[in-house]
Amino acid sequence: MPTVALLATGGTIASTGGPDGRVPTATGRDLLRQAGLSGGARAVPVRDLELGGSFSWDLEKMRLVVEEIRTCLATPVPGTDGARPDGLVVTHGTDTMEETVFLASLLLDDPRPVVLTGAQEPYDSRSPDGPENLRDAFAVAADPSARDRGPLLCFDGLVFAARGVTKIDTLSHRAFGAPGRGPVLRVHDGKVTALAPPGPPRPLPGVDPDTGLPRVDVVALYPGADETLLRAAAEAGAAGLVLAAPGTGNTAPRVAREVARLTAAGVPVLVCSRVPCGPAVPLYGGGGGVDLVKAGAVFAGDLSPWQARLLLSVALAASRLGAARAVSGWLES
Numbered sequence: 001m002p003t004v005a006l007l008a009t010g011g012t013i014a015s016t017g018g019p020d021g022r023v024p025t026a027t028g029r030d031l032l033r034q035a036g037l038s039g040g041a042r043a044v045p046v047r048d049l050e051l052g053g054s055f056s057w058d059l060e061k062m063r064l065v066v067e068e069i070r071t072c073l074a075t076p077v078p079g080t081d082g083a084r085p086d087g088l089v090v091t092h093g094t095d096t097m098e099e100t101v102f103l104a105s106l107l108l109d110d111p112r113p114v115v116l117t118g119a120q121e122p123y124d125s126r127s128p129d130g131p132e133n134l135r136d137a138f139a140v141a142a143d144p145s146a147r148d149r150g151p152l153l154c155f156d157g158l159v160f161a162a163r164g165v166t167k168i169d170t171l172s173h174r175a176f177g178a179p180g181r182g183p184v185l186r187v188h189d190g191k192v193t194a195l196a197p198p199g200p201p202r203p204l205p206g207v208d209p210d211t212g213l214p215r216v217d218v219v220a221l222y223p224g225a226d227e228t229l230l231r232a233a234a235e236a237g238a239a240g241l242v243l244a245a246p247g248t249g250n251t252a253p254r255v256a257r258e259v260a261r262l263t264a265a266g267v268p269v270l271v272c273s274r275v276p277c278g279p280a281v282p283l284y285g286g287g288g289g290v291d292l293v294k295a296g297a298v299f300a301g302d303l304s305p306w307q308a309r310l311l312l313s314v315a316l317a318a319s320r321l322g323a324a325r326a327v328s329g330w331l332e333s
Helices: 028-034 059-074 097-107 130-141 228-235 253-264 289-294 305-318 323-332
Strands: 004-008 043-048 087-091 114-117 152-155 158-161 185-188 191-194 216-220 240-245 269-273
Touching: 004 028, 004 059, 028 043, 028 130, 043 059, 059 087, 059 097, 087 130, 097 114, 097 152, 097 305, 114 130, 130 152, 130 185, 130 191, 152 185, 216 228, 216 305, 228 240, 228 253, 240 253, 240 289, 240 305, 253 269, 253 289, 269 289, 269 305, 305 323
Parallel strands: 004 043, 004 087, 087 114, 114 152, 216 240, 240 269
Antiparallel strands: 152 158, 158 185, 185 191
């Protein structure tokens, strides 16, 4: 039987209510017991990582989670002759799960399943969704059809690839989706069904695991937006910027002029759409996407601004001078 490890990082799935709101109190072993998994041979020793609510994390804490994932995958299973686990489940807060799973996909190169999951209801709820999500995640992590897909996100019976997954509802148990893409696997009553063929992990090459991730800021564009926030972000130390732009990726001429100034100064700029579905594509002049490309910006396809931010940060960690080229190559591969 496959062995699956657990990395518990808090989140709603481990939280209980109190006078100051919900806070994580349940350990990984508590979660296993609640899900009826504590007596199974699949769950190897648990690692608990206490970092506070995922909504308060910075890039360094997200990178630390990825390094803990790497450690879990490399740690021999007790009672074996040094065998490593066949897969890993990571419990995580839902607010930023889409970002951690994507960052893991950029930094990890391992065919074994890494499956992130969590809950919308707290550990002490009268009807928690965490136990079912955890059982589903363990089933996925132990299933051969989950291999060679990179890190995955499993929630409410659906399993999504890292790229494109996003939280689509603040309270519903059907909390995640992948607009324009859909799930790659489905799990029901412990049975995993493939909905899409696997694709090998696509980490960004040349990144030292011990290197910190440079700051990249997201700037929202809207009617009346000007260059003020772009300039302020760069002056505050952002090594790169992501524009969350209307439509297919458009803005005003004065913003395009500021983008040209920033890229000439060595600050790469990515362009994403604010629209939930469909890619950012340079189509219009007059401050639109065509002008942004002329100004040196790189269009990030159908990546959300939040995932594009991570892609640019990892590319900058690999090479400050070649970040824009690395991003373009990753998007086109």
